Amino acid sequence: MTGRTTERYNPRVEEPRWQKAWEDGKSFEVKHDDSRKPYYVLEMFPYPSGRIHMGHVRNYTMGDVLARYMRAMGRNVLHPMGWDAFGLPAENAAMQNKVHPKAWTYANIAAMRKQLKSIGLGIDWSREFATCDVEYYSKQQKLFLDFLREGLVTRKKSKVNWDPVDMTVLANEQVVDGRGWRSGAIVEQRELNQWAFKVSDFAEELLEALDTLDHWPEKVRVMQRNWIGKSEGLRLLFELTEQWQKFTSIEVFTTRPDTIFGASFIAISADHPLAQSLADNPEVAAFIAETRRHGTATETIDKAEKLGIFTGLHVKHPVKPGATLPVYIANFVLMDYGTGAIFGCPAHDQRDLDFARRYDLPVLPVVLPDGADAATFEVDSEAYNGPGRIYHSEFLDGLEIDAAKKAIAAHFAERTVDNLPQGKVEVNYRLRDWGVSRQRYWGCPIPVIHCENCGAVPVPDKDLPVVLPEDVSFDRPGNPLDHHPSWKHVACPKCAGPATRETDTMDTFVDSSWYFARFTAPHADTPTIPGIANTWLPVDQYIGGVEHAILHLLYSRFFTRAMKQTGHLNLSEPFKGLFTQGMVVHETYQLGTGPNGEWVSPADIRIEQVDGERRASMRQTGEAVAIGSIEKMSKSKKNVVDPDEIVSTYGADTARWFMLSDSPPERDVQWTEAGIEGASRFLQRVWKLVGDFLDLEDDIASRLKGDSDAGVLELRKVVHRAVANVGGEIEGLRFNRAVAQIYELSNAIAKFSQSVASSVSRAQRDAFREAVERLVQLVAPMMPHLAETCWAALGKTGLVVDAPWPVADQSLLVDSTVVLPVQVNGKRRGEITVPVGAAKELVEKEVLSLEAVARMLEGKPPKKLVIVPDRIVNVVI
């Protein structure tokens, strides 16, 4: 015996060695002009926070496995990496630690790049970029200008959450109970001039094209559909009984014009111009202020009461001559949907009903549910919004809802109010234009110059890039670009008069809306090289967290269309396949209970099993620790496991293997000590199987005897079955099932290895070699370093990373006989072994001669005999 089997595989030595080999051999660098068919795998690029976490390891490992597999399948695989590097945390760091955002960001990138490289990802690092590189954001400025020329960008006033202390705009999620999350100041609503991408122009197309994205999770498509929020309805003018200031009518939007005869009030938003015009009245003003305050508070919208205030105004009922409806300002009507005004039909809308009950307004049902009695049907506390026939509605009576909608729309189309058609069919979308202006420093400058004479003037292409100045200070609140002594003062490109630069920068979602295209030609002088981009795109498989299911993906879809319109790309959908992976979760541990409880890190505790019960205690002191719920890894709960520590203890391959085992990739995976240990054991097991084979080879002279082929066919069948299945599982991103197949294979090899330990035939030796070689290849996308070491030890020339994916021998996948389970009345009572494709007569004979079947038949013939060829037999008695 040589010592091979006793030598443990040492990832600390092997992993850096192979990483260097791949790098030196430029294994993962790709060119677009390659005869192989292109394949583009992309994982959502990370924000450079400074350290990677296990979620990254999982995400990038999945992409890497697919990339390596596709490469072995002969595809020209693009698998790049970059950094989503602009954003607020860099500015926060600047304020807290006096570091420049740029220095902070690039230092973080360097640290994270090193970590990512240590997990052995097959990335084309020559394509790496950060969105804060001037080379990148200058191209983004070019895109902005092209979009502007094309009419895809507008400037408009929009309402923002303004933090008066930090002097900045806050996103909705940064507003907590009406206060700024950082300053605690009461947030104001301000109208600011903002640049916006006209996403809403594409609403219908973005909605319709969702149907073509059949490699996307249904869940994400549903979320986008809801977000776009299409609704078809009628715009309807209600004439005021008396003119008030300039107002002679109120325009409402409704999807239920069929219920017009049940209308009992009009409600307008607190932000409606008519409401504003009434604000001289202190009660109205107070109501509006109160409503707005609530608008920014989170939560409990569900329980919020429907409140309103009567304006003193009335409108004419459009279909009941002589009748009028009161006009209220109501807290549940939104200004930015529809027209900011509604008509209330309490019988058929729950909100309207709640409101009507509170203010004692009439409730008249006009839709009669099928089977209900018109004389007795009533609406009490629950509005009826189901199907039925219209009644109490004169010329609409007897119609179904849809027919009534059409009839009433036609009716109003022929009437006029203020010389306008009284009703107009309209499609409304919830999706709004994308405001991209941010009053921040660390982002892509918006390439526009404001001139008193010429207005907003685009920076001429020749003057790009507009570079962020580096000499900025974060000593005072507000936007450092605005405070900069000289940066913003420039001459107007049009009239050469004094002008100022736009000091707003772009939302960081802009940066991530086209990076996937930039990767196809990352060093080009133009944003893309269309000829190259069009060959790679769309991304074949995009992988990332579901938290980006709406905004990032929707904006990228918009951008792709906008880039098509401006000639930078020639496609509409950026991501052909989308996969949303689950999170990495971990148990939590707490020292002490209740509010005094202190979270402790898994690294600091020890777990023991006492009488079948798991107990935790502090490693140092032995103090008892409570085992808490399983949650997403987070710093605040301290239930994090550091990838660096795992890689240095177990190696990257073990971490990768564990991230792929057991849990289906779309679900959360629970990190456990036992799990990582198990993965490590398997890695050593593969190494040992290869070692067992090599030991046998080394000593072949004394061990080779006989010509037995015992176990050979059996082993080869398992090998080829695994070869046939694993690839498909990887392609379908069912890594857990691929892993199970590989376990089965290694179990079969181990068993075989035992059986030939003392003497082996040539046929057995050959089968053994084939088995370990295939095992190494199948395992290679997941544990690439181990695979290279094994491949080299097996004496193969070249790297396994360059070896083509193995092909299964079809003849070994089919059996000559098959075991058929035999059921009696659906319950399994035995089995028979028959040749594949056996005639029914033979099967029938075999089945009836089974003792268990004969016993249950008691001599009678079966009522029915169901034979599913090569699958199952069911005897019905």
Added chain:
RNA sequence: GCGGGCGUGAUGGAAUGGUAGACAUACCGGACUUAAAAUCCGGAGGGGGUAUCCCCGUGUGGGUUCGAGUCCCACCGCCCGCACCA
């Protein structure tokens, strides 16, 4: 409230309408060892029986089918998304 998803051993999870629990983790037993770890072999859904075997079993209750974890209906529970969208 609306929309989507999921309920299978102690645990993570397998299962084109066709032998439920593959594979793994934890556990138990055995071998090796002075001992432990590692490794190897074996066991294991629950209940009954010496055993051939028998009964029960995929959240609950119905249904379709020769046959249901899988399809249909109702209910219960959990998770996620949107949330006063007219």
